[in-house]
Amino acid sequence: xxxxxxxxxxxxxxxxxxxxxxxxxxxxxxxxxxxxxxxxxxxxxxxxxxxxxxxxxxxxxxxxxxxxxxxxxxxxxxxxxxxxxxxxxxxxxxxxxxxxxxxxxxxxxxxxxxxxxxxxxxxxxxxxxxxxxxxxxxxxxxxxxxxxxxxxxxxxx
Numbered sequence: 001x002x003x004x005x006x007x008x009x010x011x012x013x014x015x016x017x018x019x020x021x022x023x024x025x026x027x028x029x030x031x032x033x034x035x036x037x038x039x040x041x042x043x044x045x046x047x048x049x050x051x052x053x054x055x056x057x058x059x060x061x062x063x064x065x066x067x068x069x070x071x072x073x074x075x076x077x078x079x080x081x082x083x084x085x086x087x088x089x090x091x092x093x094x095x096x097x098x099x100x101x102x103x104x105x106x107x108x109x110x111x112x113x114x115x116x117x118x119x120x121x122x123x124x125x126x127x128x129x130x131x132x133x134x135x136x137x138x139x140x141x142x143x144x145x146x147x148x149x150x151x152x153x154x155x156x157x
Contacts (some may be wrong), residue, residue, distance in 0.1 A: 030052070030053045030054070030092065030094050031052070031053065031054045031055075031056070031092050031093050031094050031095075032045075032048050032052045032054070032055045032056070032093070032094065032095045032096075032097065033055075033056050033058065033090060033093045033095070033096045033097070033112070033116070033118075034048070034055060034056070034057045034058070034096075034097045034099070035058045035077060035096065035097070035098045035099070035100070035108050035109075035112065036058070036059065036098065036099040036100035036104070037057055037058065037059015037060065037061060037062075037063045037072070037074075038059075038063070038099070038100065039063070040099050040124070041057060041059065041063075041097075041099045041100070042057065042059075042063045042065075042066065042070075044097055044099060045057040045066075045067075045070045045097075046066075046067045046069075046070060048097070049067060049069040049070060052095075054071065055069065055070050055071065056070070056071040056072075056073060056090055057070050057071070057072050057073070058073045058075055058077060058086065059072065059073070059074055059075075060074070060075070060076045060077075061074070062074050073086070073089075073090070077108055080111050080115075083108065083111040083112055083115050084111075084115050086115075087112075087115035087116050090116075093116045093118045094118055094119050094120075095118055095119060095120045095121075095122065096109065096112045096113070096116060096118045096120070096121045096122070097121075097122045097123075097124075098112065098121065098122070098123045098124070098139075099123075099124040101126075102125045102126060102127050102130040102133075103130075105123040105124065105125060106123070106130070106133055106134060106137070109121045109123045109134075109137065109139045110137050110139070113137065113138050113139065120140060121137075121138065121139040121140070122139065122140045122141075122142060123139045123140070123141050123142070124141075124142045124144055125141055125142070125143055125144065126144050126145065127145075128143050128145060128146060131143065
């Protein structure tokens with residue numbers, strides 16, 4: 001597990017996701033799958049279209065204002081069968097980004113890691129106490145509260 005925080009931003013964050021494909025770290029990712037269509041998931045998906053060849057957003061509800069560059073799949077993912085069905089439809093995924101509640105990110109990220117076989121799975125978490133649950137899952141973790149706090153601290157020192 002790789003915990004991402006503010007000092008890592010230039011080296012291993014969304015910029016890295018946009019740049020690194022499965023086979024050649026100097027090229028743009030070919031296909032990124034973002035799971036969670038809330039406002040945050042939508043913003044991540046749209047940001048990633050700047051560097052990824054294609055971005056697919058999976059959302060339980062249809063978010064408003066989805067950019068034309070983002071492929072939207074409106075679907076509920078609640079168990080292994082749902083993730084397996086999605087994996088049969090969406091192929092050649094390089095990177096999976098899972099946001100939402102920490103428990104959803106843990107479950108869906110773990111299932112997606114095994115069903116899609118992507119190069120990377122990145123999970124955003126909101127409760128740092130849950131970091132330990134992600135150990136051994138093969139997912140990189142972005143600790144959002146720590147990221148915000150370190151960013152604010154660095155700007156005011």
